[in-house]
Every structure is written in C-alpha cells, then in structure tokens.
Amino acid sequence: MSSDLERRYRRVLRLLPGWYREQWQEDMVAAFLDSWLTGDPAADEYIGKVAGPSSAEVASVAVLAARLYLGGPGTPRRYAWGLALRRAVLAVLLVHAVLAVDELVFLVWSRRVVGWLPPPPASIVVAPGGAWDRVYYLACVAWIVIFVALTLGRYRTARVLATLAMVPNLVALLQAQLTGIMPAPFGPWIFWILVDLAPVLALTALRRDVPRVASGPWLLALPAGYILVYGPLMALQATGNYAWLPDFSGLCCMLVAIACLAHAPRIRSRPGSGVWSLTLVLLAAVAGTFRIVTLTDYLHNPHLISVSLAELIILFVAVALVAPDAARAQRATPAPPPYPGAMAA
Amino acid sequence: MAAKPMTGQAFFVLTALADGPRHGYGIVGEVAELSEGRVRLKIGGLYGVLDRLAAEGLIEPDREEAHDGRLRRYYRLTQDGRRALAEEAELRAATARVVRARLRLSGTQAAG
Numbered sequence: 236m237s238s239d240l241e242r243r244y245r246r247v248l249r250l251l252p253g254w255y256r257e258q259w260q261e262d263m264v265a266a267f268l269d270s271w272l273t274g275d276p277a278a279d280e281y282i283g284k285v286a287g288p289s290s291a292e293v294a295s296v297a298v299l300a301a302r303l304y305l306g307g308p309g310t311p312r313r314y315a316w317g318l319a320l321r322r323a324v325l326a327v328l329l330v331h332a333v334l335a336v337d338e339l340v341f342l343v344w345s346r347r348v349v350g351w352l353p354p355p356p357a358s359i360v361v362a363p364g365g366a367w368d369r370v371y372y373l374a375c376v377a378w379i380v381i382f383v384a385l386t387l388g389r390y391r392t393a394r395v396l397a398t399l400a401m402v403p404n405l406v407a408l409l410q411a412q413l414t415g416i417m418p419a420p421f422g423p424w425i426f427w428i429l430v431d432l433a434p435v436l437a438l439t440a441l442r443r444d445v446p447r448v449a450s451g452p453w454l455l456a457l458p459a460g461y462i463l464v465y466g467p468l469m470a471l472q473a474t475g476n477y478a479w480l481p482d483f484s485g486l487c488c489m490l491v492a493i494a495c496l497a498h499a500p501r502i503r504s505r506p507g508s509g510v511w512s513l514t515l516v517l518l519a520a521v522a523g524t525f526r527i528v529t530l531t532d533y534l535h536n537p538h539l540i541s542v543s544l545a546e547l548i549i550l551f552v553a554v555a556l557v558a559p560d561a562a563r564a565q566r567a568t569p570a571p572p573p574y575p576g577a578m579a580a
Numbered sequence: 581m582a583a584k585p586m587t588g589q590a591f592f593v594l595t596a597l598a599d600g601p602r603h604g605y606g607i608v609g610e611v612a613e614l615s616e617g618r619v620r621l622k623i624g625g626l627y628g629v630l631d632r633l634a635a636e637g638l639i640e641p642d643r644e645e646a647h648d649g650r651l652r653r654y655y656r657l658t659q660d661g662r663r664a665l666a667e668e669a670e671l672r673a674a675t676a677r678v679v680r681a682r683l684r685l686s687g688t689q690a691a692g
Binding site for chain 2: 255258259261262263264265266267268269270272274291292294295296297298299302
C-alpha cells in the first residue's frame with residue numbers, strides 16, 4: 236500500500252519526461268523510500284503521514300528534468316537531433332556528389348571521351364583547361380569519394396578529404412571577389428558556406444563510435460539522384476523550355492518540397508518517421524536560407540522575384556506538413572537503451 | 581579522442597560499486613561514507629548520474645530484489661566501468677602527487 240510520502244514523491248517525479256519515468260521511476264521511488272523508512276512499522280506509518288520530499292530533493296529532480304527536456308547526453312531529444320543532423324549532412328553531401336557527377340559527365344561528353352556519344356552542343360563544350368581545371372575536377376571526384384566514405388562509416392577519410400576539397404572553391408571565390416568578376420554578390424558565398432563549409436564542420440562531430448547509416452540505399456541514391464534530377468532538367472533544356480528551368484536554389488527548394496510531400500503520407504503509418512521529418516525540416520531551413528539570400532541576385536527582375544517567392548511558399552507549405560511530426564520526434568524517439576534490456580526492464 | 585572528464589559524483593558512484601553491486605539507496609549511503617559526508621547525493625542527482633553512467637556503458641543492472649513490497653534494482657560495474665574508474669583513480673593520484681610535491685617545494689622556499 237502506498238503511503239502519503241510515496242504519493243508526494245511520485246507527484247514530484249511527474250516533472251520528469253514520461254519515457255524516463257517509465258524506465259527509472261520505480262527505482263527512484265524505492266531509493267527515496269529507503270532513505271526515509273526505518274523498518275519499524277509504527278515509526279514508518281508516522282513518517283509516511285508527515286514526511287515529504289525536501290526542497291533539495293525536489294530541486295534535484297527539477298534539475299534532472301531540465302537536463303532531460305533540454306536534450307542532455309543519452310536523451311531522445313539529443314538522439315533524434317543527432318540522427319537527423321547526420322542524415323541532413325549526408326543529403327547535402329549527396330547533392331555535392333550529384334553536382335560532381337554532372338560536372339564529370341559533361342567533361343567526358345564535351346571532350347568526346349566516349350566515341351559513340353553524339354557530339355555535344357557547342358554551348359556546353361568545355362575547352363581544355365590548365366592546372367586549375369585539373370584541381371577543380373579533382374575536387375569533383377573528391378566530393379563523390381567523400382559521400383561514399385561517409386556512407387561506409389569512414390568518417391576520418393571523409394573529414395580529411397572534405398577539408399581539402401572545399402579549398403579550391405574558396406580560392407575561386409576569393410579570386411572572383413578580389414578581381415571583381417563575382418557573378419552575384421551573395422549567392423556563391425552562401426552556397427560555399429551551406430554546401431561546403433557547414434557539412435565539413437558537422438563532419439568534425441562524427442566520431443568512430445557513431446553508428447553507420449544503411450549504406451545501400453544511400454549509395455543507390457547517387458545514380459538515382461543524378462538520373463531523376465538531371466534527366467528532367469536535360470529534357471527541358473533539349474526541348475527548349477528554358478523558362479521552366481529553376482536556378483540551383485530554386486531546384487533545392489523544389490526537391491525538399493517534393494521530399495516533404497512524399498514523406499507526409501507515411502507519417503502515420505510508419506513508426507520512427509519523425510527523425511526523417513526532422514531531417515527534412517533541417518534541409519528545408521538550408522534550402523530556404525539559400526533561396527532567401529539569392530533573392531538579392533534578382534532585384535532587377537520582378538518576374539524572377541515572384542518565381543522565387545512562389546518557390547519559398549511551396550517549400551513552407553510542404554514543410555508545414557512534416558513539422559509537427561518533427562517536433563514529436565524530439566520527445567518520442569527512443570534513445571539508445573543505456574544498457575542491454577533496459578527498455579524492457 | 582580525449583576521454584570526457586569524470587565528474588566527482590560519477591567518480592564516487594563508480595567507487596561505491598567497485599567492491600560489489602549496490603541498490604540506489606545503498607549507493608547514496610556508500611558515497612556519503614566514502615566522501616566522509618562531503619558528498620550527499622539526492623535521489624534525483626543519483627539517478628542523473630546513474631543513467632549517464634549506464635548510457636556510457638560503465639554500469640549495468642545486476643539483479644532486482646523485493647524489499648518491504650518494493651523492488652530494489654542493484655547495479656554493478658561493467659569491465660569498461662572498472663577500467664574507467666582505475667584510469668580516473670590513477671589520474672587523481674598523479675595529480676595529488678604533483679600537488680603534494682609543489683606544496684612541499686613552496687613550503688621549503690617559504691621556510692628558506
């Protein structure tokens with residue numbers, strides 16, 4: 236039979252998140268009662284009626300609750316964010332790898348490396364370049380290797396190569412800035428910050444003990460991403476529908492919006508979908524930031540401003556469909572069990 | 581990768597489990613005794629330490645026993661926990677040796 240003392244302490248424990256109480260509450264109650272009860276029935280009955288958790292005891296539970304709600308180590312919130320961030324970084328590096336494949340395909344095509352391919356249009360022929368071009372194409376190959384290394388859990392290789400691979404783009408940007416040939420004031424810089432620098436910084440947080448992603452689907456996403464994204468774009472180009480070709484930031488907004496729309500119907504049917512929702516929210520934040528900053532490139536063209544704003548609205552509506560699930564993921568994603576069988580205990 | 585520094589509370593909790601499994605309140609009592617009353621863990625604080633140590637794989641549940649109608653869960657050190665405690669103890673002993681040597685040196689200089 237529970238005493239008033241036990242009931243009072245259980246009330247205090249309601250400060251803690253439900254998943255934590257499920258795992259630790261009975262143990263905490265037992266330890267708390269042990270700290271009060273003497274084993275003498277008469278004395279314990281009296282203590283059970285008059286005693287209660289001290290203010291220091293309540294404070295210790297409140298501090299624990301704050302840590303758990305704010306996402307301390309080993310909590311679901313931290314765990315969900317960690318998973319989502321890793322997937323978002325992989326997705327950004329996938330974009331990098333797809334862009335690199337595209338550059339290399341055009342290089343191979345324009346140099347007529349494969350004899351049976353039809354000759355490329357003159358507009359896309361890449362003239363033979365000097366040493367700088369070789370560095371640029373080497374960096375393209377590096378981004379593909381970085382993506383593959385990351386999917387295979389080779390974090391150190393990915394980190395070192397990514398740090399080196401972002402340098403050519405930085406040098407090219409600085410040169411363009413200093414010589415006054417920058418095509419747009421902010422777009423190239425924000426691209427470098429979001430797509431080169433940010434993933435490299437995030438890679439520094441990946442340690443050897445971070446679990447690997449399922450490499451198969453991610454590796455498959457590279458050729459699939461290239462065909463599914465560049466296939467329609469090339470078809471638009473080949474048929475002369477240039478007006479429908481989005482710029483790169485618009486394309487990113489549309490891709491994230493499509494991913495949100497594809498993911499939204501699976502939210503209810505698939506447990507654990509929340510981390511993907513959180514990943515899409517992070518990617519939407521990156522794409523949205525990129526779109527907003529590159530709006531400044533079109534200040535002279537009201538039509539392109541309208542198109543860009545429409546892209547932003549579509550992105551916002553699509554992400555609103557998954558945002559509630561992303562918020563739930565931070566509370567409901569089970570943290571890795573602290574010890575084998577703990578969740579069942 | 582540098583190991584995360586161990587907090588004083590975690591060090592005392594691991595030490596309390598070094599000679600055998602203990603339940604929650606048993607750990608509180610042992611820590612108070614080991615620290616000569618300087619560290620008095622509250623239950624919320626104790627479980628904040630226990631869940632972190634369990635998440636890091638340094639402790640694990642040993643068994644559950646019924647006591648006065650309540651289940652007491654006992655915890656024990658894992659091999660990793662034993663190793664981490666030994667390393668921390670060595671580190672603290674080495675630091676203490678340096679402190680003592682410096683105090684002796686400064687005492688000699690002050691006396692001189």
